[in-house]
Amino acid sequence: MNSFLLTNATLPGGSASDILIVDGRFAQVAPNLALSQDGTARVLDLTGCVLLPGFVDLHTHLREPGREDAETVASGSRAGAKGGFTALSAMANTFPVADTAGVVEQVFRLGKLCGLLDVFPIGAVTQGIAGKHLAELGAMADSAAHVRVFSDDGNCVFDPMVMRRALEYVKQFGGVIAQHAQEPTLTQGAQMNEGIVSSRLGLKGWPAVAEEAIIARDVLLADHVQSRVHICHLTTAGGVEIVRWAKARGIQVSAEVTPHHLLLTDEKAISFDPIYKVNPPLRTHSDVMALREGLADGTIDIVATDHAPHPNENKECEWQEAAFGMLGLETAYSILQATMIDTKLMGWSDLADRMSTAPARIGGYSQQGQGLTVGGPAHLVAVNPHKSWTVDRDLLQSRSRNTPYHGIELPGQVVATFFNGIPTLLEGELTTEVSAHG
Amino acid sequence: MKHLLSISDLSHGDALSILDTAHEMARVSSSSVKKLPTLRGRTIVNLFLEDSTRTRISFEAAAKRLSADVINFSAKGSSVSKGESLKDTAQTLQAMGADAVIIRHSASGSAQWLADSHWMSGIVINAGDGTHEHPTQALLDAFTIRRHLGAGSGDLQGLTIAIVGDVLHSRVARSNVLLLSLLGASVVLVAPPTLLPVGVESWPARVSYDFDSVLPEVDAVMMLRVQQERMNDYFFPTAREYSHYFGLNRDRLALMKRSAIIMHPGPMNRGLEITAECADSARSVIVEQVTNGVSVRMAVLYLLLAGLPTEFGGVDA
Numbered sequence: 155m156n157s158f159l160l161t162n163a164t165l166p167g168g169s170a171s172d173i174l175i176v177d178g179r180f181a182q183v184a185p186n187l188a189l190s191q192d193g194t195a196r197v198l199d200l201t202g203c204v205l206l207p208g209f210v211d212l213h214t215h216l217r218e219p220g221r222e223d224a225e226t227v228a229s230g231s232r233a234g235a236k237g238g239f240t241a242l243s244a245m246a247n248t249f250p251v252a253d254t255a256g257v258v259e260q261v262f263r264l265g266k267l268c269g270l271l272d273v274f275p276i277g278a279v280t281q282g283i284a285g286k287h288l289a290e291l292g293a294m295a296d297s298a299a300h301v302r303v304f305s306d307d308g309n310c311v312f313d314p315m316v317m318r319r320a321l322e323y324v325k326q327f328g329g330v331i332a333q334h335a336q337e338p339t340l341t342q343g344a345q346m347n348e349g350i351v352s353s354r355l356g357l358k359g360w361p362a363v364a365e366e367a368i369i370a371r372d373v374l375l376a377d378h379v380q381s382r383v384h385i386c387h388l389t390t391a392g393g394v395e396i397v398r399w400a401k402a403r404g405i406q407v408s409a410e411v412t413p414h415h416l417l418l419t420d421e422k423a424i425s426f427d428p429i430y431k432v433n434p435p436l437r438t439h440s441d442v443m444a445l446r447e448g449l450a451d452g453t454i455d456i457v458a459t460d461h462a463p464h465p466n467e468n469k470e471c472e473w474q475e476a477a478f479g480m481l482g483l484e485t486a487y488s489i490l491q492a493t494m495i496d497t498k499l500m501g502w503s504d505l506a507d508r509m510s511t512a513p514a515r516i517g518g519y520s521q522q523g524q525g526l527t528v529g530g531p532a533h534l535v536a537v538n539p540h541k542s543w544t545v546d547r548d549l550l551q552s553r554s555r556n557t558p559y560h561g562i563e564l565p566g567q568v569v570a571t572f573f574n575g576i577p578t579l580l581e582g583e584l585t586t587e588v589s590a591h592g
Numbered sequence: 593m594k595h596l597l598s599i600s601d602l603s604h605g606d607a608l609s610i611l612d613t614a615h616e617m618a619r620v621s622s623s624s625v626k627k628l629p630t631l632r633g634r635t636i637v638n639l640f641l642e643d644s645t646r647t648r649i650s651f652e653a654a655a656k657r658l659s660a661d662v663i664n665f666s667a668k669g670s671s672v673s674k675g676e677s678l679k680d681t682a683q684t685l686q687a688m689g690a691d692a693v694i695i696r697h698s699a700s701g702s703a704q705w706l707a708d709s710h711w712m713s714g715i716v717i718n719a720g721d722g723t724h725e726h727p728t729q730a731l732l733d734a735f736t737i738r739r740h741l742g743a744g745s746g747d748l749q750g751l752t753i754a755i756v757g758d759v760l761h762s763r764v765a766r767s768n769v770l771l772l773s774l775l776g777a778s779v780v781l782v783a784p785p786t787l788l789p790v791g792v793e794s795w796p797a798r799v800s801y802d803f804d805s806v807l808p809e810v811d812a813v814m815m816l817r818v819q820q821e822r823m824n825d826y827f828f829p830t831a832r833e834y835s836h837y838f839g840l841n842r843d844r845l846a847l848m849k850r851s852a853i854i855m856h857p858g859p860m861n862r863g864l865e866i867t868a869e870c871a872d873s874a875r876s877v878i879v880e881q882v883t884n885g886v887s888v889r890m891a892v893l894y895l896l897l898a899g900l901p902t903e904f905g906g907v908d909a
Contacts, residue, residue, distance in 0.1 A: 353791030426701030
């Protein structure tokens, strides 16, 4: 019997409790469990910590196969465990693209092999994420990877007829299309948010309307064919408004926001440092405030990292030449604490919902996001909101170093992560069993 | 001021000091021996990663008149397309002991990025970065305006300058809006809405779509080059329609004040944004802008490489 007793922690609802984990499941959740134990359980004192269900990321670029120089399923899994995640969703824009049962099963198997968390492959909507012909969605759904989320992320499913057919087709197995909302003709060569800052910097603008036009179109399409659409990385105040309107009409739409869009603005581009180059781009202060409000009131369902590793050579260059994207897994919790918890916009239960319950529900991950319920799989993260840390890009678990927070002190530390009752992170360090993997 | 990357880094005093120094440099250029020993032994690299013969020659002439050693490093296209990163280029120049690098690059921000990179300790001068800025062009334009319309000294208070044409893609316009307003001039941008950036309302300038209504009040009209390929990107319907509404021609010349001057950073598209008649008219100071470019660039090199402006008096003798 493999058991752990976590003591003196606070539950999301605010009450103090102990938690007993036995053989991968939550056996008991109640105060003062220590008194009734026979001493076989390993005891962890989590005084000062808040316990949350293991985080579920619906948007992760693990880069394998094809760009193992940037990240692998194994290194991404370690970064996930470090960040408190017990499930990641591997985006399809790999080389080759995850548009067949073969590729999604390969990624799924690599995740199992690593074993630090669940890796759920996302399948491409169209062959080669080229937007022309539907990929074999049914074969991916039927595969061992059991794919339910489909996305051409990196590219927008731009052709409205292709989008319509995709939305219709995935209804037969309860799938969802996760749309990267970017009108391509309005964003040719775009480098950053179009507005006051871009006008001064002479960097080509990526207008908010290019995102909002696609969101508006796709919620209407989803309504028309009675299917489910998920909006990836929402970044604009207008986008929040459209999703709010669609939800009020009963349209099956869900939306995500990244940690960086909850914190950073386009003013960062004034440095011309490509570490801040990301797609969709950093927006304005009022967009950031609208995103926070939308996440707090549930218009935006979830936080997703859009963890996008890139090797140094793709970031140590001119802004226009640099790759889009930034790391997210290992800093996500701290950014959420800074932007949503410390600002009192959300409580711990809301955070548990946005980072675990809701993403698991949208992705159809039945063994994730069940909360801290007795009998459920013991996926858990313990965070210490009172401890801060300074980000050092050289000490990250990711293979890449493109974090925008290098050298910055962030509030809140992920102290422990449990995946199926096994600790993958203890006292802020990956466990030795974990380090042995790949 | 260690580098010259953007006009926004300059104070009113910095800008005047550059113009005043350029004034002294112009006297050197017009004397029989056009050379000062000031930068003897200094190595200046012209790192031109985008085609620009005019600006490169102007900087080269300026550096040589100050007795600096000049190395020209030209490569067409981006650093990536020629297979070497700007980082490696910067480290190479550092290893060769460049005291200053004058960079022209198609990517906005490349000059600032080079200066901030710590891969090179030398001085960086922005000779045009993408559609961001071209600070020495703005300085030579201000210098030219001051010679003709100001007292030849002081700032540009009370003057109204129109900048006409493709503001959206113009680094010359961005630098000029900042500098002319810094010097107290009032700036009017004249362009079709498609060639003005979203966010232009935050600039220290007025916007007009009506060239004719602006002309009677301006003291200088600065025409911008319009690239023919813009037509293919829906910025305007035809070259003829563009010329009709935003080109400088004989009829518009007649609307200008008698004292007003015509400027153009070059190279011109004669017949598109400006007719030959206007470009070659007595009101045109376009050729003089080129001459002044050398003096202004001498001033910038001198101030950045040789020390404080107060030392100048001794050298000038």
